[in-house]
Amino acid sequence: MKRKIKVGSRDSALALWQTRWVVAQLEQQNPHLSFEIVTMKTKGDKMLDVALAKIGDKGLFTKELELAMLNKEIDFAVHSLKDMPTALPAGLTIGAVCKRDNSGDALISKDGRKLAELPQGARIGTSSLRRCAQLLNYRPDFRLEALRGNLNTRMKKMASQQLDAIILAAAGIYRMGWSDMIAEIIPFNVCLPAVGQGAIAVECREDDIEINQLLQGVEHKPTRVATDAERSLLRRLEGGCQVPIGAYGEVIEDRLSLQAIVATLDGQRLIRAQGEGALNQAEELGIEVADKLLSMGGKEILQQVRSGD
Numbered sequence: 001m002k003r004k005i006k007v008g009s010r011d012s013a014l015a016l017w018q019t020r021w022v023v024a025q026l027e028q029q030n031p032h033l034s035f036e037i038v039t040m041k042t043k044g045d046k047m048l049d050v051a052l053a054k055i056g057d058k059g060l061f062t063k064e065l066e067l068a069m070l071n072k073e074i075d076f077a078v079h080s081l082k083d084m085p086t087a088l089p090a091g092l093t094i095g096a097v098c099k100r101d102n103s104g105d106a107l108i109s110k111d112g113r114k115l116a117e118l119p120q121g122a123r124i125g126t127s128s129l130r131r132c133a134q135l136l137n138y139r140p141d142f143r144l145e146a147l148r149g150n151l152n153t154r155m156k157k158m159a160s161q162q163l164d165a166i167i168l169a170a171a172g173i174y175r176m177g178w179s180d181m182i183a184e185i186i187p188f189n190v191c192l193p194a195v196g197q198g199a200i201a202v203e204c205r206e207d208d209i210e211i212n213q214l215l216q217g218v219e220h221k222p223t224r225v226a227t228d229a230e231r232s233l234l235r236r237l238e239g240g241c242q243v244p245i246g247a248y249g250e251v252i253e254d255r256l257s258l259q260a261i262v263a264t265l266d267g268q269r270l271i272r273a274q275g276e277g278a279l280n281q282a283e284e285l286g287i288e289v290a291d292k293l294l295s296m297g298g299k300e301i302l303q304q305v306r307s308g309d
């Protein structure tokens with residue numbers, strides 16, 4: 001009998017798009033296999049009105065899917081890598097990291113204005129501490145307003161709350177087919193993305209050899225190496241959604257580069273560091289750049305942010 005592979009996904013439009021994209025490739029590569037998508041709500045889907053930084057849970061968007069995987073109700077789960085904690089539950093692994101095209105943050109604004117063209121005191125919607133801190137560092141006159149919910153909700157809130165602009169991950173907007181709405185991809189010297197942003201990751205049981213093998217078909221080595229470095233940096237800084245940390249790793253030919261920032265919530269202090277290394281030294285590079293940030297004053301910033309003043 002043909003094995004039916006059960007694939008776990010959150011039920012948001014973006015999550016389903018990503019899951020279908022992964023499944024479509026696997027189906028094409030493995031015409032003898034059949035797949036079934038099983039959707040689940042995670043705690044993060046149920047608590048849409050609370051700022052992520054306030055919920056402060058690890059695995060807010062992943063835990064239910066991980067439990068289902070450990071209980072063998074599903075065989076693998078598709079996530080936004082950005083939503084995955086840096087330490088996974090025992091027995092689970094990232095079976096594949098897929099090719100990332102767009103890791104940046106996108107500005108969606110009234111009249112299509114770019115960041116530099118926004119008026120004094122412009123009101124910008126985002127609940128990400130990382131985006132707030134970097135935007136305030138760039139333009140202290142901006143007024144950042146809380147904005148959560150799935151992509152559809154956030155778009156509606158821009159109009160109903162009369163915001164001048166909102167910021168969303170570019171990858172999500174492209175996947176939803178809304179690229180026409182993007183005024184600008186915010187340059188990395190203004191705003192570095194979240195660790196793993198733009199990359200789709202597939203999580204599975206460590207001991208499921210067949211599934212691990214299958215997932216090699218959607219693995220993209222350069223994206224894996226770049227995001228390994230980003231995740232290693234985040235692990236070293238012990239950051240989650242509660243701390244403004246941005247990072248971007250990139251493979252150019254046979255070299256891996258990593259740039260990162262850590263900032264205070266008000267954006268008044270922002271520290272930037274970077275490094276470069278060999279492709280097989282991703283973890284080490286993450287630690288090296290994290291340690292640079294810590295020694296340049298990042299340690300004090302992290303302490304200050306965590307103590308809540």
Ligand SMILES: NCc1[nH]cc(CCC(=O)O)c1CC(=O)O
Binds near residue numbers: 080082167169
């Ligand atoms: N925080 C939620 C989340 N997780 C992944 C994405 C977008 C897709 C991606 O980064 O791969 C988003 C939306 C956003 O930040 O605008």
